[in-house]
Amino acid sequence: MVPVEYYLLLSSGLFCIGLFGILTRRNALYFLMSVELMLNAANINLVAFSFYWGNLTGQTFALFAIALAAAEVAVGIGIILALYRNFGDVDVMQAATMRW
């Protein structure tokens, strides 16, 4: 049986990969995808530890997390659409009129 800490390492890795994407990509859609990765890292933990603890709380919650991720993407796409209409681009770095 795979030791449970490996799942933790996996999820952490996934989380940080998502974060890497956020930090290095300027395209808003990549940004969204990266966030999905990070949320899924949480899901890995939830499912893995659901088994570890022998209860289904984690698994059930993972379902909710997935649903919320979808909802978030929906709103995110809406905002990116508005961004594109206003700035003609989906570059997250370009929208920087307000600062300091």
Add this chain to the structure above:
Amino acid sequence: MTDDRPGSSSRAPGIAAVALFGVLAAVILGSAGGFGDPVGFPAGESIVHTIGYALFDIGLGEIPVEGFLAAFLIIAIALDVALDSAVYLAKREDEGTIVSALTDGGRDIVDGPVSGDDSEGGDR
């Protein structure tokens, strides 16, 4: 929608993510010894059934689980909210006519109430 322009994007900030991973990994490995054997699920119990029971706070099934009825109800509304928000944001309002970005078979959905109607069935 453009991709990153060549050279316009730096990979350097990614180091921060790598560093975070380093820290996380160190913590995980540091507490690796703390994990015992997994409890696991009893054989023969339907996990899917139990999840279904959990969603409605029905205490059937052998596998322990917390009640998620409240979460279920809330997310029902939350998804309506997301739809409401997404539809509002995606709508294009040009010169008084409301043009939705969301299309259904090429037919413009003229008004927002799509979401309003949907919301009634939020707990579908």
Add this chain to the structure above:
Amino acid sequence: MVTAFDYVPAIVLLPFVSFVVALFIGKQLPKKGAYGGIAATAGSLLLSLWVLASVAGGGAHQETYWTWAEGVGSQPFTLEFGALIDPLSALMLVIVTLIATLVHVFSLGYMNDEGERDLPRYYAGLGLFTASMLGFVIADNLLMAFMFFELVGLCSFLLIGFHFREPGPPSAAKKAFLVTRFGDYFLLVGVVAVFATFGTAAFAGAESFPALAEGALDGTVDVWTPGGLDTMTWFTVVGLLVLGGVIGKSAQFPLHTWLPDAMEGPTPVSALIHAATMVAAGVYLVARMYGFYALTPTTLGIIALVGGFTALFAATMGLVKEELKQVLAYSTISQYGYMMLALGSGGYVAAVFHLTTHAFFKALLFLGAGSVIIAMHHNENMWDMGGLKNKMPVTYWTFLAGSLALAGIFPFAGFWSKDEILYEALIHAGSEPLLFAGYAMGLLAVPVTAFYTFRMVFLTFHGNARSEIARNPEPVRWNVKGPLSVLGALAVVTGGINMVPVQKVLGIEGIDYLHLWLDNHWGGIEGLSSHHYAEIDPYSSTYPFGTEVATVLAGAAISLALAVAGLLLAWKLYNVAEPVEHTDKLGGAKTLLYNNYYQDEFQVWLADRTRGVSGGADTFDQGVVDGVVNGVSSVSLFGGDRIKRIQTGVVGNYALLLTVSLTALLVVFALLGGWF
């Protein structure tokens, strides 16, 4: 039974009422308040005479009218207003009210007839001046004395600066107030010290501060001294502090510089200031608390030295002045120097005597000068005068009487009093060498005084008229001649009140009226007698010319001879048809004297330095003290400006900063929690 003493407050209040009346309705009154002033001061004079008579009838009086403030616990000071009527104050009341009355009358001629503006303000000032001085005179404690002392200063400011539309008078007024204020500062410290030391500032009685001081020196009374100072040292310090105020007000060296400038005021005011009020106040104060001064030999010595030096010093400056009133101004300083010399030498009676005679002859001289000034259309330069003797005989003869008194020529009033002063200094010089210096300087001043006095007389009245105005002087009326006549008579006869040399030489007992008067012969208050003062003062008499009579005669002869010598020199130089300046003969000293020994320059320099320091302080305040305040604000704002720069507006940076912060927090708490 109603006695004179019930009316003592009225003596003070009458002139005060005239002040109020002149101030508020003076414009509507005939003569703009002059009559009110005359009536008030004359009323005060009558009441004062009544008081004098009552004192002579064996009365003396002390009464508290008004408790100003009162402590209840650990500092049970009672600050109050009260009257102390004894021979000294009764005499002074008469002098002040008499001169004030005459000055009021004279003002009719000098101010009203000359068409001056703002007369209500003038008469209000005179009234307040008189009232303040009278309040000072009757004061029964040092605090009350100080308060009226200050009011006198205020009035001098108002009256010296009466012609405020010209640049000179306001400046002179400011100087007068400021310089005397400087002296008053020491006086106030002294008053406070007296309270702190004795818990009371009363002049008379067993619980008065002179009495307590006496007890403290005897070891029968415990008093507070700062830092455990020896009582004698401390009393000396207190005495000198009080003396500061005296030096300022009585225009003694080095605080005399305000007085010549004060000639900017109307001439009647000068008469009042010099003869009876402000300048006299200083000497009067020393006399009033003589019981305290007599206890400390060092203080007495310093008083004598200052007095003697001032007498000579001021007299020399009077030698070269060209303006009538300037000469008189320096003579005033010089004469008050004599009084100080007397007080310092234990000659309490002599000082009061000279105060009295001087009041009359100096008022006379000033009013006479005023009369000349009226005649000369307010030209005061003596070199433009000459030959007025025949044009204005009343003025001339009275002025001459005053001058003879001032010069100390037998038998005019000044001779007697000045002689007694020098005599006192001489006989006490044996026990205090400082007195001898004082005596010497006082003696030297005698011929100088006679010289400048008669230079003034000759230049003004004798010879030929040296200007058109002098040839046709404006006539003066009764209101000028009247006061002059009264004072002229007094200048001649006042010496009669204290014929000590006559008594001593001829052995006629009982003609030293003033001595007896001040020795409570007819009545007075215990502890405030010249006899008592003589007991406690540190001096004993020695007679350098053998016997007392010989010393009296020799002293009188020397001073009279010197005076006559001075007079004759003036006669020779200036009693000619066309006098010329002889000041060049003084050589380098002439410039020095013209410039009053550069003391004004020194004081201006001092003032400039002070303003320089204050300018520096201002720069420091704006630059450094306020700079720190503004600096704190600037640094905060600068910090804020830097801090907000991390909000770059680029969302990627935000994510990076967020990640880095999260990582850092994880590391920190991992280390703290030992998670690794």
Add this chain to the structure above:
Amino acid sequence: MSLLQIEPTSWLFALSSLGPTVVLVLSALAVLAIDSLSPDARSNTRLAATAAAGTLIALGITVWYLLAGTGQPATGGAISLFSGAIVVDGMGLFFTAIFTSVAALVVVASYDYLEDDANPAAFYSLLLFATTAMSLMAVANSLATVFISLEMASLPSYALVAYLKTNRGSVEAGLKYFLIGAVSAAVFAFGISLVYAATGSLLLPDIATAIGDVTDLAGILGVGILMVAGGFLFKTASVPFHFWAPEAYEGAPAPVSAFLSSASKAAGFAVAFRVFAEAFMPALDVAVDWGLLFGILAVVTMVLGNFAAATQTNVKRMLAYSSIGHAGYALIGLAAVTAGAGANNATVMGAAMAHLLVYGFMNTGAFLFIAMIERWGVGRTFEDYAGIGRKAPMASMAMAVFMFSLAGLPLFGGFFSKYFLFLGAINAGFWWLAAVGAVTSALSLYYYSRVVKALWLEEPTGNLDALDSKPTGLYAAVIVAGVITVLLLPGFGPVIETAEAAAAAVFA
């Protein structure tokens, strides 16, 4: 169905206990319904009335419950619903009162703000949904409900910030808010998963129980707690998850900024208080000294918020930074509940709650004043505000009240709430927090008074004719907020007593 449940849900009881939430949901749906029934009508008035009625009824019910003692010790303690996933108690009701009050003010103000909007239904519905979500956050007692209700509050907020779709600032604000929000949500979710990994539970009381058994997993739990804290820090706009706040508040329509900076922040604290007080209290000794964490963050937040606000030129952005600073003050409350003594914990948390209530009024009022200025189209900078006091004295006076209250001058409600907060911190041993708080408060007076200076002291530079129109709703909202801010000084007693009682119940 009910027969089968672990704990049979009495639906009527559940619905009545969650009365305010239900009313809010229904009014949101009603807004949508009105809009769909007459899509083309200019129905701003109707929509606003519906929304206002919904918030006010919800507020009324909340206050009634608070007074009647629902869910409080007086009537038998907290009401646990849905298998313990929801707990209705005094604290939840207290915060609900804040949310509904703010929402009511914002709705009333928005009536004027949206006057020219073709179809404002989305605005009102999103606002009501967000309020609903916040009221759920205040009663969520499981990390599952916490996460979901928090996200449910965030999603409409993103849309509200970007509400002016054709305005670049609004869209940029929405984007930034969303991006940081998404990352924070991911961090939050990951944190929850780690907490679950360490404890095997999501229900707050169960987590607290399980933490005692966490031995070697302290690191996992610690990271989890830190990341969960991150989720709350985002919601409350605290460092280092605050980066969205200045832009979002600046770019968003001013009523939305008011709503977010007051209600949304309070909601974040509501849920943070419950989670940390109920679930993570035992973790203090085991895994992570989160009291210190919040202490440090409070200091940084106070300093950053107040210093960055000092030199702003845009009034709205200044308020945005000040709002960050105020998050720092409330964080003091979170940090200081760790001292252990129950009574003091209640004092501190009660003070923080009271502060959030007062803040709800004064800050909402301030942003609504800005909404009024935006409505007039006068401008955004301090210079543009010059001399407005001449033309609009009532509103400007109210703004002065808000500014001085925010600065903590002891004339208005803001003083006592801040004071009791600092007092609690000192009693809990966090005197340094109180010290930093005091210093930054002093600084804050400078920039708050700049607004007052612009309004009253400066002479008008531009044309202020636009001020002749008097938007009734905005005026009413601003004045009401001002009056309440003033009254909260003499009437602070009931507020702090209620808050303390509610807080005490949480620690009981």
Add this chain to the structure above:
Amino acid sequence: MIIEALLAFTFAAALLVFAVPNRYAHKLAFGLSLVPIVGSLYMWSAFEAGGNALTGGQIAFETVAPWLEVAGYQLQWYVGVDGISLPLVVLTTFLTALAIMSAWTPIDDRQSQFYGLMLLMEANLIGVFTALDFFLWFVFWEAVLVPMYFLIGVWGGPRRKYAAIKFFVYTNIASLVMFIAFMALVFSLPVDSFGLPEITQSLAAGELTAFYGLPAETLALVVFAAMFVGFAVKVPVVPVHTWLPDAHVEAPTPASVMLAGVLLKMGTYALLRFNFTMLPEQASAFAIPIGIIAVVSVIYGAMLALAQTDLKRIVAYSSVSSMGYVILGLIAFTEFGMGGATFQMVAHGLISGLMFMAVGVIYNATHTRIVDDMSGLADRMPVAVWILVAGAFAYMGLPLMAGFAGEFFIFVGSFGSTALPYAPVFTALAMFGIVIVAGYLLLAMQRTLFGPFRLETDYELTRAPMHDIAPLVALLGAIVLLGVAPSLFFDMILDATVPILELGGGL
């Protein structure tokens, strides 16, 4: 209930004045402001209390009601007066009415707001001087600043905004320092309310305990120092005085009158009430530094006044100087010292009010305050000028005017002080201020009021109107009255200050 009635009336009057049209505001405000005068005079006549309100003496017109309770401390509505506060209440009502009248000429914009703020400030000032619960007091204390901030900032001179913000922020930061220190003190005492009498008596009973590891003695010293700094800014003393000249120069005349006349007294009042009543031993421990501060304030303030060319700045700096005397009187810890300091608060309030008002009248006519711009004004506006002269002499401490009484009491009290080492030296040094003050005031008067008439501005000089002169006359009358009969106030002041000395263990 008279205090409540006074406060309620004044607040209501302020609101009423805010509401009326500008053109009626001035007369209405003046009329309304007469009522508090009557009220305070009634209090004076009915005043029968004895002792100090804080040390257990009888408190006049006392009312107590609970306000709110937190962390075991009861906050109260607690008001009352004793011999220290009553004169200041009278001063406040009196001066406010006169300041309002003096505003008739210069204030020609937004009058209703101006007069409303004046009345609002009056109400808060009454509150400051009557409150006996710390929080209540603190609320009023801070509430005074806001109207003043607006009065300076809206109706002030060219640099009014800078001055207003500086005043506001500086004094608020000071309040904060004081507030924190006082909290530390209260938390270390076994008291259950913020009532000042309770706190004072607990301190006097030696019940102070350690606080955060600070021993009680150290704590008391630290608290004393911090509170001193906090109040010193308000007084102000050197070196925390720099907000004052700016505020005064920019403030409109009536605001200057109130600022110098009453607001500065808040600082000394608080010093007396808090530092010197509650922590007398610590005060003695700091006697020498405080003595130095007092002397430096006197001399340095006077030197700065000497360097100024703006009449208002001269008077402003001289306030710094005068307040130095008050500090000296307080630190002396003697009957006359403390009583004199309190008396001087009232006296200086009247005199500085008079000076600012008179300078204001001159400014109204000439539109300049720069000394070099004018001379010989006595020729054209004699009444105003001579009243100014009288005021200046009052400022110099002319006997039979209130200033002399205050200063003399202080000097005579502090000279023999045992609490202040080297008291005679300190006193004598401070007293030199009376020479410098004469110097700069006489110099300024000579240059502006006397000499040939000259004016560098283009304004026609006219005689000042009656309503400009009337308040000056009233003030002058009050100054002379108090100068001749200081015991009108001094007796009750002593009644209230002597217990402080007893509390200090015969310091």
